[in-house]
Amino acid sequence: MDPSDIDDMFMEETAAMDMRHAIEREEMRLLAVARSEYRSIRNFASACRACGQDLRWRGFDLQVPPDYCTPECARSAPKTVQTLDPWEIAECPF
Numbered sequence: 060m061d062p063s064d065i066d067d068m069f070m071e072e073t074a075a076m077d078m079r080h081a082i083e084r085e086e087m088r089l090l091a092v093a094r095s096e097y098r099s100i101r102n103f104a105s106a107c108r109a110c111g112q113d114l115r116w117r118g119f120d121l122q123v124p125p126d127y128c129t130p131e132c133a134r135s136a137p138k139t140v141q142t143l144d145p146w147e148i149a150e151c152p153f
């Protein structure tokens with residue numbers, strides 16, 4: 060949402076300001092949750108999945124998945140996540 064949309068939604072300037080502050084606080088909260096989760100995934104993985112470099116002392120970077128050390132490593136890694144195509148699942152034999 061564009062911050063200027065908030066002014067259109069609220070007639071009163073104080074209500075618009077309260078809403079902007081609430082959104083800011085929520086963004087900060089979500090970022091703190093993301094950082095803490097990122098840190099715990101890095102501590103758990105402990106080494107880059109592509110090159111094996113120690114991850115535990117690397118900082119928070121939204122451009123880099125937490126189990127890789129750099130965007131290059133993340134890109135070079137083979138795709139291991141496979142989702143089942145519901146139409147490919149064999150029919151139940153019973």
Ligand SMILES: [Zn+2]
Nearest residue numbers: 107110128132
């Ligand atoms: Zn790496």
